Amino acid sequence: MALSLPVQSHEPGLVPALERRKPKNLVEAVREGSVAASAGLCVGDRVLSVNGAPLRDIVDWRFHTAGEQIELAFEREGDRRFVILDKGYDEDLGLSFADDLFDNIHICKNKCVFCFLYQQPKGLRPSLYIKDDDYRLSFLHGNYVTLTNLKEGELDRICEQKLSPMFVSIHATDPIVRGKMLGRKQPEPVLPILNRLADAGIQIHGQVVLCPGYNDGEHLEQTVAELADLNPEARGTYGGVVSLAVVPIGITQFRERLAPVTVVSPGYSSTILDWAETQRERFRRTLGSRFLFFSDEFYLGAKRDVPPRSHYEGFPQLEDGVGLVRLFLDDLEKVARKLPRSLSAPRSYTIVTGESAAPLLTRFAEVMSRVEGLSVNVCVVHNFFFEGNITVAGLLVGKDIVRVVSEHPEAGETIILPSVMMRDGENVFLDEMTLPQVEQQLGKRVIAVERTPSAAAAAMLGDESVVLQVR
Numbered sequence: 001m002a003l004s005l006p007v008q009s010h011e012p013g014l015v016p017a018l019e020r021r022k023p024k025n026l027v028e029a030v031r032e033g034s035v036a037a038s039a040g041l042c043v044g045d046r047v048l049s050v051n052g053a054p055l056r057d058i059v060d061w062r063f064h065t066a067g068e069q070i071e072l073a074f075e076r077e078g079d080r081r082f083v084i085l086d087k088g089y090d091e092d093l094g095l096s097f098a099d100d101l102f103d104n105i106h107i108c109k110n111k112c113v114f115c116f117l118y119q120q121p122k123g124l125r126p127s128l129y130i131k132d133d134d135y136r137l138s139f140l141h142g143n144y145v146t147l148t149n150l151k152e153g154e155l156d157r158i159c160e161q162k163l164s165p166m167f168v169s170i171h172a173t174d175p176i177v178r179g180k181m182l183g184r185k186q187p188e189p190v191l192p193i194l195n196r197l198a199d200a201g202i203q204i205h206g207q208v209v210l211c212p213g214y215n216d217g218e219h220l221e222q223t224v225a226e227l228a229d230l231n232p233e234a235r236g237t238y239g240g241v242v243s244l245a246v247v248p249i250g251i252t253q254f255r256e257r258l259a260p261v262t263v264v265s266p267g268y269s270s271t272i273l274d275w276a277e278t279q280r281e282r283f284r285r286t287l288g289s290r291f292l293f294f295s296d297e298f299y300l301g302a303k304r305d306v307p308p309r310s311h312y313e314g315f316p317q318l319e320d321g322v323g324l325v326r327l328f329l330d331d332l333e334k335v336a337r338k339l340p341r342s343l344s345a346p347r348s349y350t351i352v353t354g355e356s357a358a359p360l361l362t363r364f365a366e367v368m369s370r371v372e373g374l375s376v377n378v379c380v381v382h383n384f385f386f387e388g389n390i391t392v393a394g395l396l397v398g399k400d401i402v403r404v405v406s407e408h409p410e411a412g413e414t415i416i417l418p419s420v421m422m423r424d425g426e427n428v429f430l431d432e433m434t435l436p437q438v439e440q441q442l443g444k445r446v447i448a449v450e451r452t453p454s455a456a457a458a459a460m461l462g463d464e465s466v467v468l469q470v471r
Contacts, residue, residue: 024099025055027074034094035087039072041095046075057136058100063161066090100140108133109149111183113259114209119252119388124430125423139163142319144207146182147193155193159200165242166197170206172215173226181215194230198239203232205316206244212262216272220246224279224292233287245317246276247295253387263389269302289313295321300356324451328360332367332453340461342372348412349376349460352401354383354393364453368460376460379408379415385431393451394420398433402441411444416456419448 027045030037047055050064051071064070070085070093085093108131111118117129135150135158137143146169158166168190172178175187182188197204206227210216215223224244232240248264255261276294283291290313299306309330312323349368353361358380365376381404383390385397401421405411422428427435427448439446449455 024097025102026098027095028098029096031092031094031096035085035091036094039083039085041072041074041083042076044076047095047097048073048075048080056101056103058097058102059136059139059161059163060102061097065093101134101136105130105132105137106134106149107131108146110146112209113181113183113214113261114211114249115183116250116252118258119250119255119386121254121385125428125432128430135163135166138167139165142167142205144169144320146188147190148182148184148188150193155196158197158202162201164201164239165203165205167205168194168207169209170194170223170227170244171208172219173223174219177215177219181209181211191226191230194227194241198230198232198235198237198241201237201239203239204230204241206241207317207320208244208246209249210246210264210272211249212264212268214261228283228287228291231283231287231289231291233289242289242291243293243313243316244291245293245295245320245322246298247320247322248297248301250390251388252390255388264298264301266301266303269298270304273298273302273304293317293322296323296325297321297356299325300359325360328451328453329363332364335453335457336367336370339368339371339457343374343461346373347375347414347460349374349414349416350405350408350410350412351376351378351456352381352393352396352405352415352417353378354396355380355391357393364456367453368457371461374460375412377410377412379405379411381405393418395430396421397431398429398438399431401429402433402438405442411442413444415442415444415446416459417446417448418451420451422448 025047027041027043027047030041030043047061049055049072050061051067053060053064055061055064066089068087068089070087072083072085074081074083087093110133117131120128132143133145133149134143135145135147135154138145144167157163170178170190171181173191175189178190179186179188194204208215208220208223210220227241227244228234230241232238232242234240249261251261251263273294276292279292280290283289290311293312296306306325306329309326312326315323315327318324318327351361351365358378361378365378368374368376381396381400383396384400384403386395401417405415422435429438435446435448447459449459
């Protein structure tokens with residue numbers, strides 16, 4: 001139920017520690033009945049190579065284990081061992097690893113003018129300061145990378161192993177403008193490497209963090225035009241830039257001793273959305289695709305309705321906050337059609353969200369309150385921790401939630417908040433407060449759910465709900 005904000009977490013002080021970390025090519029699980037289980041592989045074994053090829057990450061593992069006969073070298077309790085495995089082509093061996101990367105994460109060497117890390121306070125959990133710029137995480141998880149630290153051998157590997165799609169932080173195609181955006185001392189051309197990737201059949205999703213006064217105006221027009229020329233339809237190839245997302249810069253109160261930047265205003269958002277629409281109409285005619293997508297923040301800031309589902313063409317830039325609102329609204333329509341008329345006993349809930357998503361959650365609360373016996377209201381939490389223009393729910397901290405909800409006059413028996421506020425797999429907020437601590441201080445039950453109306457409705461209705469599932 002939160003709107004995503006592109007956040008790049010970077011902290012130079014943690015780089016040495018990351019570079020010293022031990023490899024994580026340890027077997028974490030062995031699937032019962034698998035080829036690996038039959039061969040006697042065990043949890044805790046350290047896989048060293050496949051057919052003599054060393055393994056840097058899970059990508060190497062998948063690439064080298066695709067064949068029908070595998071010679072696997074591994075280490076168990078200090079002893080080096082070998083086993084030959086026969087399997088079907090592309091059959092999974094049945095091993096899971098503790099980490100996707102078996103060596104060190106590739107660290108970002110840039111000092112971007114919009115970097116979120118430099119706008120964070122000290123004392124947050126270490127993972128929020130990791131300065132990653134790793135092409136493997138781009139392929140595996142959709143992380144955006146600048147490619148400025150890419151070595152020739154790594155570029156060859158992307159092309160050879162067909163690591164597609166890649167998600168690339170472009171920001172500007174003008175080398176001088178891009179170099180300035182990335183905080184580099186020299187120009188940083190991006191078109192040559194994009195062309196090489198495209199020639200190798202790699203599809204690319206591009207990103208522009210829009211910073212008024214830096215890469216907007218004629219620079220943005222140039223960037224969009226030159227990247228559109230790299231679209232597969234324009235090139236007549238499979239590879240190329242298939243989509244481009246534009247997101248606004250985020251600013252916090254901790255932006256000290258950094259280059260001055262300007263936030264995207266509501267009027268600015270409205271003007272640039274008008275411009276974008278003319279570009280998309282042209283691209284639909286020439287490329288058969290809208291190609292250019294602006295994040296939800298622009299529509300919310302301009303107080304405009306988001307486009308229909310068809311506009312997003314499969315939502316290729318969802319992790320950049322492009323289309324989350326549309327998915328929310330479509331899901332809400334499905335929820336509204338499946339609600340029961342009444343509950344067997346009255347219940348009351350308060351939904352916690354940030355300022356950006358407040359209108360959406362208010363609509364959701366109105367729909368849910370149609371159920372007789374169900375009372376739902378919304379508590380909008382201002383981000384006192386980060387301040388600036390940070391208004392998304394995903395960056396709210398536990399202390400701010402307690403501060404605002406405790407003063408909310410209509411707080412329900414149960415508080416519902418989106419799980420995106422907390423660390424993956426853990427009930428811990430950005431400020432290290434835990435969900436139980438928030439519960440204790442509020443004196444209320446607190447439930448974390450996925451950020452969809454279906455998930456929130458299921459949590460509220462419990463046994464009296466029908467199956468609420470997005471199709």
